[in-house]
Amino acid sequence: MAFLLISAVVFIIVAILVPKRLTRSEQYAVALFSIVLGLVTDIVLDLKYHVYGYFLPGVQFVGFIPSLTLFPTAGIVYMNFFPYDRGLSYKLLYTFYWSIFCLFFEFLSVQSGYFYHNGWKYWHSALTYPILLWVLVQHLKIYRWYTN
Template sequence: MAGSMIFLIVSVVVLNVAALMMSKRLTAWEIWTTSLFALVCELVVNIVLDLKFDLYGYFEKGVQGGSFIAIFGLYPSANTIFLNFYPFGRPKWQKVLYILGWSGFCFIFEYASLKLGYFYYHGWKLWYSALCYPPLLWLMVLNLQLIRRLR
């Protein structure tokens, strides 16, 4: 448990420092609204797949403080970094490669999280996540585009 919490806290610190220190291409409004959208998506998915169907979870079954550190510490900063450097205005192949690259990063991070015990599976498979990451990341891009149109 100690190793998994250290991995989580180091990950939260690294991602949040990176998100704070990077030169911003997103406005504060875009960061705020896209982060809220990412959190809502994560929470809805977790309510269904973790709490309802018990397919996976953080640390151990049920809700605990470490889950909140993971959700609120990782998702907004990772989402901000992903969207900040998304290649808007570039050819489609670059956008596809960017999403696939981030999907690979998410896959590796999830694999490490499993091995270190901060994440567990009960029926979920790592390859399910590999299939889910590209559409979820594309959804984040579409959300940012919608926010920009609405603004």
């Protein structure tokens, strides 16, 4: 629990302090979409298929802490520094490094005990994180198209 709370505070501070390249409305859209994407993913993989979860099987209010703190803040930082004006190889490398960070953070979360695997493997996450990050980028593209 301590790792989760410390991580939540650190993620929030980082998201607040980094220089912003996103507008406030874009930050809001990314944060909300990150929460929804995280909750939908968790509902399917945790509650439907029971392959991972937070703390104990089932729903606990404390299990919402990652969805409401880690997901939106990480989404904002990821999208804030995404290399929009760079080539595809740079974008793929950026996403690769973020996926490695996510895997490492997941490992620490499992070790700390607030997150558990029940048939889920790290290679599943290695395949999933780039897809989820790509979905975030596509969402912001759609948001920018819609608002301009």
